[in-house]
Amino acid sequence: MRKHIYADNAATTKLDIEAFEAMKPFLLDEYGNASQSYFFSKAPKTALKQARETIAECINAEPEQIIFTSGGTESDNWAIKCVGKTASHKRVVVTSSIEHHAIINACKQISDSAAITYLNVDRYGLVNPDDLRKALDYSDRSDCSCMVKLASVMLANNEIGTVEPIQELAQIAHEQGALFHTDAVQAVGHIPIDVKALGIDLMSASAHKFNGPKGIGFLYDRGKNLFPFHNGGSQENGRRAGTENIASIVGMAVALQKNCAELEKNTAHVSQLENYFIYLIEKSGLSFIRNGSSTHLPGTINLSFKDADGEMIMHRLDLMGISISTGSACDSVNTQVSHVIQAIGVPKEYSKGTIRITLGKNNSKEDVETIVSALKKIL
Numbered sequence: 001m002r003k004h005i006y007a008d009n010a011a012t013t014k015l016d017i018e019a020f021e022a023m024k025p026f027l028l029d030e031y032g033n034a035s036q037s038y039f040f041s042k043a044p045k046t047a048l049k050q051a052r053e054t055i056a057e058c059i060n061a062e063p064e065q066i067i068f069t070s071g072g073t074e075s076d077n078w079a080i081k082c083v084g085k086t087a088s089h090k091r092v093v094v095t096s097s098i099e100h101h102a103i104i105n106a107c108k109q110i111s112d113s114a115a116i117t118y119l120n121v122d123r124y125g126l127v128n129p130d131d132l133r134k135a136l137d138y139s140d141r142s143d144c145s146c147m148v149k150l151a152s153v154m155l156a157n158n159e160i161g162t163v164e165p166i167q168e169l170a171q172i173a174h175e176q177g178a179l180f181h182t183d184a185v186q187a188v189g190h191i192p193i194d195v196k197a198l199g200i201d202l203m204s205a206s207a208h209k210f211n212g213p214k215g216i217g218f219l220y221d222r223g224k225n226l227f228p229f230h231n232g233g234s235q236e237n238g239r240r241a242g243t244e245n246i247a248s249i250v251g252m253a254v255a256l257q258k259n260c261a262e263l264e265k266n267t268a269h270v271s272q273l274e275n276y277f278i279y280l281i282e283k284s285g286l287s288f289i290r291n292g293s294s295t296h297l298p299g300t301i302n303l304s305f306k307d308a309d310g311e312m313i314m315h316r317l318d319l320m321g322i323s324i325s326t327g328s329a330c331d332s333v334n335t336q337v338s339h340v341i342q343a344i345g346v347p348k349e350y351s352k353g354t355i356r357i358t359l360g361k362n363n364s365k366e367d368v369e370t371i372v373s374a375l376k377k378i379l
Ligand code: PLP
Pocket: 010, 011, 070, 071, 072, 073, 074, 076, 100, 102, 154, 156, 157, 158, 183, 185, 186, 206, 207, 215, 217, 329, 330
């Protein structure tokens, strides 16, 4: 049987076997509701506490600053929609033009009641810190003191892998009296993250991007900056109602702890594969542009081929047993050139021929050779 090559790790990742084993008892035997006070709830309650501590430790946060959510989309929506929501203040949100749709569409939804600014990026996908400063500066407005300001810039982009200067951006946001949120869905578990050193107020993460289960994630909230998104019971300290998904929370904590412990090893492996890929594709004679910045997520390779069709490349590779993406995976029904590729200004004759290959810790040198030789055949 032909080997399947999975090279779309930015879309999702394989569940770690240790994470799966750790989840099993909470699906089968220890199914008690963590909110009850009888003995049968002791194991899930303890697991919930430990998972929160583990996750907090991985990002240098305090356990009470971690709120479990259903994933990146919920965390992003919560951050955008619930900062200053019930205050009588005018809301101001400044974000970038290359955010995931979980941010962009959440912003669109509140645009009647909030002033939204989308910052342009340069051709590498980088936000200019001065643009953020200007966009947050309302000092010439008489109602300035009545504003609640939020800046939201992603830590790493899901299509081109560009890592933004988050520490500097967060500092500028604070100087302008704004809170700072970052969508770190692609970064958590893949590059070192220290929320204290970065100086951020809010951060979104999603387990299935770091070998945890799907449908679970978390939101880091430094200082109880959010109004509840879900109303109901008093779970998550009254901040996110709903019976906790203990098995998935435990799986997420095990996966994150493992990825963080093996970060250096995984980065070295994936970077080596990435360099090998670039070496081979440069040698191929194909005409392409590599998109993204030199500071990027290890293993993310976004290429635009001249006069090609990314959709066609993706389908032809699929027939050869190779899974890659054309743009954002969450956006794969949309055949238009993605908003990220448009924002970084990829020339027309290249933009339609854009593909995203995201190598992960389970990929090998042979996978890289097979993908490049398949690309040569197709193009
Ligand atoms: N933010 C980014 C940067 C993403 O890449 C994704 C998913 O691709 C999301 C948010 C949404 O995360 P989830 O799939 O957990 O809802």
